[in-house]
Amino acid sequence: MLDATPKKLAERTSGSMINPAKTCQPIGAMYAALGIHRCLPHSHGSQGCCSYHRMHLTRHFRDPVMASTSSFTEGASVFGGGANLKTAIKNVFEIYDPDIMAVHTTCLSETIGDDVPTIIRQAEVPEGKVVFHANTPSYQGSHITGFSNMTKAMVTYFAESQLAEKEERVNIIPGFINPGDMREIKRITAAMQIPFTLFPDTSGVVDSPMTGSFQMYPRGGVTLPELKKTGDAKLTIALGRFASSDAAETLEKKCKVRAATLRTPIGIKATDAFVMALRGAFAVEVPRELEEERGQLVDIMTDTHFHFHGKRVAVFGDPDIVAAMTEFLLSLGMKPIHVLTGTPGGALGSGMAGFEGEVKEMLSAAGISGNVKSAGDLFTLHQWIKNEPVDLLIGNTYGKFIAKAEDIPFVRLGFPVLDRSVHSYLPVVGYRGAMRLIEMISGALLDRQDRDAADEDFELVM
Amino acid sequence: MAVTEKELGEILAKLPSKVQKNRSKHILIKDDCKPDQEIEANTRTIPGIITNRGCAYAGCKGVVLGPLKDMIHIVHGPIGCSYYAWGTRRNKAKTADPADNFLNYCFSTDMQESDIVFGGEKKLAATIDEVMKIFNPKAITISATCPVGLIGDDIQSVAKAAEERHGIQVMAFNCEGYKGVSQSAGHHIANNILMDKVIGNSSEEKAAKPFAINLLGEYNIGGDGWEIERVLKEIGYHVVSVMTGDGSYEELRVAHTAELNLVQCHRSINYIAEMLEVKYGTPWLKVNFIGIQSTIESLRNMALYFGDEALRKKTEEVILREVAKIQPQIDQYRKICDGKRAFCFVGGSRGHHYQGLFAELGIETVLAGYEFAHRDDYEGRKVLPTIKTDADSKNIPELHVERDTSRYQVKLPPEIAAELSKKIPLSDYPGLNVDMQNGSIVVDDLNHYETEEFIRLLKPDIFASGIKDKYVVQKMGIPAKQIHSYDYSGPYAGFGGAVNFARDVSMAFASPTWNFITPPWQDQPLLDGQINEGGAA
Structure with a gap:
């Protein structure tokens, strides 16, 4: 196994990767977008990107991962992907009927410089339906950056500050973690009796139950009204600096919701910090259940x-x-x-x-x-x-x-x-x-x- | 249970008109009264349609090059493309010295924004130098991803310069993901360069042993190639090379010495098969080692080709013994599977190949199709002259080889070849359609919407496909069998593989886990009570 790897530390200056410990932005964006209720992620690039991301996510979660693609060909790569995206938007809503379409870019559409917001504005989006986007060039950062960028896009597109005073509610951005972890973060917050919005929230989407029928849009995911109201919460807790803090800081700038970035609550100290942050901000006692x-x-x-x-x-x-x-x-x-x-x-x-x-x-x-x-x-x-x-x-x-x-x-x-x-x-x-x-x-x-x-x-x- | 045109029309009617018009050409109901039913294939998937298709890069690096074990495959691009093709396809390989096997490694130039802006050629060259220094491989391939072509990196020149620096072959493949309409374009690109640069690049003039064959389009998924080779070797064949499962650079170089080329996956490798015939005079034989009867037929056809009595006898002897060994087990599994109905939608050959094996288990295939095939894979090679090229197919270079005057040998006199062609698929593939039952559905590039609709209409008992629709189907309570990765089992080819497949499919039907889908409280009243005389108790 890996017998060609020498013990002597290799001098490496090329900047290439051998057996990488990261992948590219779009898969993170696709995963984040699955955490919105009735949202279909859309990959604006070659078919292969969408196929690979769906494959990898499906193998990790062993659950359906639905997403569409702009199916770029050489022509689109030369003349721009605008026509492809407009066609895709029309077809996705007519055939697959999501409420929201979350477009993310790829290295292909980024390199040719597609102006996605303009294309979306020019597209036929049915009444009551929403298309939003995140730029996720594969040649920057990693899949974590992609998750962060799509989560930030949820804030820039949807968060609104409507009330004069902030509500007693916390926004929690969980980061690129499993739905089982998201459920646990929600359970802890609920146990402290603090109203919350977790976004994105893939629980109930990629850990959906077997019922004998396939639901293209399962019950889980944060809803659009909930995303809008994130601007009225009094605090955002970003769990993980790399995956979550950008969205929290954007929300702070946009809607003046205080942002606090904590470690992903893995282990006793990080969990203590999470519980203490909630306790401190909302002046609630830590319940016996959690203390136990x-x-x-x-x-x-x-x-x-x-x-x-x-x-x-x-x-x-x-x-x-x-x-x-x-x-x-x-x-x-x-x-x-x-x-x-x-x-x-x-x-x-x-x-x-x-x-x-x-x-x-x-x-x-x-x-x-x-x-x-x-x-x-x-x-x-x-x-x-x-x-x-x-x-x-x-x-x-x-x-x-x-x-x-x-x-x-x-x-x-x-x-x-x-x-x-x-x-x-x-x-x-x-x-x-x-x-x-x-x-x-x-x-x-x-x-x-x-x-x-x-x-x-x-x-x-x- | 046949599908009527009306039912098919109703499914398509729900689609937007342009999509409907397009998709109706990709679907047909097999009608035995119509001998030449045409299907559209190898054309663009409409944007927004949830397709199973991948890209040219996946077909080139992922399918054809990736399994070549003793070469280092560098992917030039951002990290993802290399990452997703790392160990995900189950093309097994072993080498005498394990340090010569690079299949568990993943190499990427990991292009960054500055490389996109200023060009990635220097980084690629530095990566090659680094790889040479650390691993010293026999040869290197470079596969391009989407941005490489867009920014104009000249990977051919980088490869040429690296060859001069290092004295080994460094081959560059312009398989950018946007080329063509699916993986298929990438197969073609890989075929061209392997044929041009590797196959025949050796001073060997003659195979080491008689009955020398190449096995083309066999990727050794789950060890399929090894199970096929076991039988071939026992009969007395000399396997010169396998393209490309468990394949190697060294084997490919001498592949021109074979006397016959077997073609398992027609779609991905027919280009090399054809070019070998033109260049060296070696005919190819379409084989199918999936299923017992198909395996037997393939072995008998090979024996017919070589026309050697001892070989024929040995073939029959091995068939007899192998079948005697597995038939009792197949019979047991057939009891579980008999009468069931399958959908079989896979790649570019397995959508066809698995139908015989299903039938041997008593399972009827009611819908079949390919993800990235061309019309000839459905209708047979007879339609090749009538296939129109379009803007997408024109972008894939055609390699025109010429007869190698010193090495070309007529392997079969023309009159014998003509005679044989009547009996065996010599340099021919009749396609999937001929084997479909009357009334069954053939569908090209099946999409998510149609998957759901056809399942509703035809209610299959098992769905043979890939990972992306597996859990969609299983959520409906229908077992789904991955025919790309075999659900991490295998081999499924040859005689031994048939038993494994029968076992796994039977397991999918027999698993008690399906019995728990409905919770007990859903069909039981909340309150238990009895009506006694004089009122409820």
Whole structure:
């Protein structure tokens, strides 16, 4: 497995990727758009883009992912995609009848410079229907940037400030996480009895139940009226700087809704921060239900600390999830010595600064020296591991090649997970999500200990 | 249960008029009384239609080049295109030295905005140099993505310069995603360059053993190619190369030495098959190793071609033994499948190939079609002269090869070839339509709307297609079988593969999981009560 990867660190200056840890913007935009009720994402580019994104999302969620395409040909690439998009808008509403069409661009339509807002204005949009767009050039950022841009477009197109005084309501932007995580964030917020709008919200869309009939637009998703009212809420909590803060800051500028950016609530500290932010802003007591869950989590952490304490970990994936996971690993007494994201860690807006700085600060506070990289790839991560081995690898499915090559226990986390099921239904966020993560981490480490134990060392109780 | 023109008309009537007019030409009801039913294919999908189709890049790099295991395939473009074609197609491969197998790697120039603005040629050249330094592969391919053509990066020159620097072949494929109307354009582009630059690029003049064949259009999904090769080798064939599943640069170079080319997927590789015949005089034989009878027939046709008595005998011996081994298992699975009805909508050959295997399990195919085929894949190669070129097909270069005077050999005297052609599909593919049942539906580039409508109308028991419509169909309570990726199972080809397919399809029908769709409270009253004498208790 990956036998051509040398141990000696390769000098690389070309800027190319070998075994990437990111993909392109449009898939993130497509996923975000699925989080609006009765919305059909539309890919303005070649058919292949739409096909690949639907394929990948479908494999991760094992649920229908519906989206349409402008089906560019060479002619459209030369003369512009305006006619294609107008035809698509007409056909989509007549045939597939969504309420909203969310157009995102691709490297093709961006390179030729299609003016999407103008095309939309010139298109025949049926009465009561809405088309909006986000620019998502594939040659900038990553799929996380695409998610962020589409979420920001929801604010720029729809958010309105209609009331003189802000309402006692919080907007929560969850970031590029699973519907199971979105459900958990909603449950926590509801448990604190705070009115909220979560957007985008893919729960009930890509984790829809089996009923015996196919619903092109399932029950889930944030509604258009809810999106409009985000401008009247008193606070927006952006969970994850890379995927969510741009939309929150845009809403602050547009409608004067205070924005607070927090880590994705993975692990005890980030969940505490989320709960405290809600408590502080709305002056509500933390309910017994959550306090009990937190107590259970701490109980598990202390009772089983010897399962994981001091173990060296490599963690990779999307920046918001990796940063939060690193923090949790430190809370568990583990040693994240290789931390990598494929998403570039600078430029593009205030939310996009300094993944490396953020993680290094955490590591140095814990007295750990490690490799930290943004805009990295899995070839680099593999070389790091060959030089400084780890006890555990955490990341998306693509990590399995390294895990097999180096015979390392592997915990699947993030996007995409293509080779295991159920992950998208159950949370890794919140206190209960943290319990689940400990179960996964301990399970992986102890399974390995069992596998490698001599008969006389094989333990019944661990 | 046949579909009437009226029912079909009602489905299409709900579409906007232009779409209706277009789509009506892509759908036909098989009518045995009409021998030459025409279907429109390989034309643009209308924007906004939810299609399963992909792009030229997917056909070139994803399908044809990707499986070549000992070459490094660099994708020049933004990150996504390379990422999505990384390990997602299940084209298995092994090499004697595992360090020569690059299939688990993904290489992208990861173009950034500055590369789009100022050009990406330097970055591509630097990437090639880096890859050479780290991996030292035998050869490199470069596949272009959409922006590359638009900004005018000259990848051919970059490749040529790299060849000079590194002394290996570096081939550039202008398979930008917007070319053509589907993956099909990319197949053609890949075929042209492999034929032009790799096949025959060797001093070998003769195959190492007799009965030398190439297996074209077999991508070793789930190990299909290995199951086919197992049988071919046992009969006594020498497999020179497989294009391109588990294929290698080294094998491709000597592919000109084969005496016969087998064509499994006609759509993706017929170009190379044809060019090999023109250049080297090697005929091709359309084979189908999906299904027991199709496999048997393909093996017998091969034996007929070579006309060797010992080979014929060995063929029959292997067939007899293989069938005896699998038939009892197939019979068991048939009990579960018998009487069921299938939709079979896949790619460019499997929509046809799987019908025989379904039939062997007692499953009737009531609707079939291709995602990216051409008219000849439906109507047979006899229609080739009548296919009109349009703006989209004109953009794909045609490679015209000429007879290689030193290597050209007449493999079959013309009179024998003519005689054989009456018995076996020698350099011919009769297409899908002839095998469709009277009254069944043939549909090209099936879209989401039609999928839902045809399911409503025909109520199939199983839907054979890909990942994008799998869960749509399963939400309706109908099992869907991925025939692109085999739902991560396989092999499905050959004799052993037929059993695997039968097992998996039977599992889909027999799974108790379907029985829980309706919750118990939906058909039970909320309150239990009895009517006693004198009133309710």
